[in-house]
Amino acid sequence: MGELKEFKLAVRLFLKAYRWRRIDPVPWTPLKRAVKHSRISLVSSAGFVPPDQPVFDESKKGGDSSFRWIPDSIKVKSLIQTHRSEAFDHKGGEQDPNLVFPIDRIREMHEAGEIGEVNHRHLSFMGSITAPGPLISQTAPEAADLLIEDGVEIALLVPV
16 A cells, blocks of 8 residues: 555645545445355446446546446456546556456456356446545445346455
8 A cells, every 4th residue: 555645746635635434334244155156246446448338427526426337258458447546556457457357367266166156247437436425325226236136146346
């Protein structure tokens, strides 16, 4: 983890002034089946978009709270990286998209029998949403409903 002094002045000032939200208690659902028998889906805030879907809207003040669904069959190198934040180094995710969307690792775990099933779709959000109200009240519940509809038992959250 980096130190605050590593960031540009504008980012440091933003982080100092930002009103961080706390969720207490943290929502949690115990796993009902072993991982090797469960269906898993990735949920990343890498801002990845498949080539056939619209990119996230960078002009939205407070951030684009929508999500894109990514088919399990996607070639990870075909994903378009649209994350807008300058508060982290994007190079690692550009060189190996599995760092921020580990779909190839999930497939390998499935093939090794460590995961029951890989869901047919995964979700990508834009990180760096500074006005999360619409995300909390509308988008996240819509995304959760999709995963429930798919029978997903484990959502692997990959924050970026």
